[in-house]
Amino acid sequence: KQWALRRERSRYDAERARRQYDAVEPARTLEKAWEDKLRLVNEIEQEYRRWRAREPLVLQAQDHAALQELAENLPAIWHSETTQPEDRKRILRFIVQEVILDQKKIRGQVAIRILWQTGATSEHQIQRRLQSYDRDYGELELVRE
The missing domain is CATH 1.10.287 (Helix Hairpins)
Known part of the structure; x- marks a missing residue:
């Protein structure tokens, strides 16, 4: 005031x-x-x-309850047909602080480290699609035709 x-x-x-x-x-x-x-x-x-x-943000009890309800409904909101891509981007920016990708940590995999706005981190691994530079010359001929 x-x-x-x-x-x-x-x-x-x-x-x-x-x-x-x-x-x-x-x-x-x-x-x-x-x-x-x-x-x-x-x-x-x-x-x-x-x-x-x-100054830390002080939430009123009803604001805290509304945020708690929103957090519990986040998967439903995310997957809703009415949620636009722009809304999903806003949600991500609100809850994720940083994403770090490391392709060299484990061969053939991508290590993903997520730093959440709360300060928590989570780590994930996904299989990397390995593409070969060697092509079947028969395929190249089909493409040329």
């Missing part, structure tokens, strides 16, 4: 200085006052962003 008031007050002061600036012949003092107020708005906004980054 305090941050909202400080931010609102600084924006109000900057807007008031702009109106004063516009109301009279541009004077050096009014211009400087306006610039000072704009600089203060910028400083308070930056300070607010730093504060938000340090």
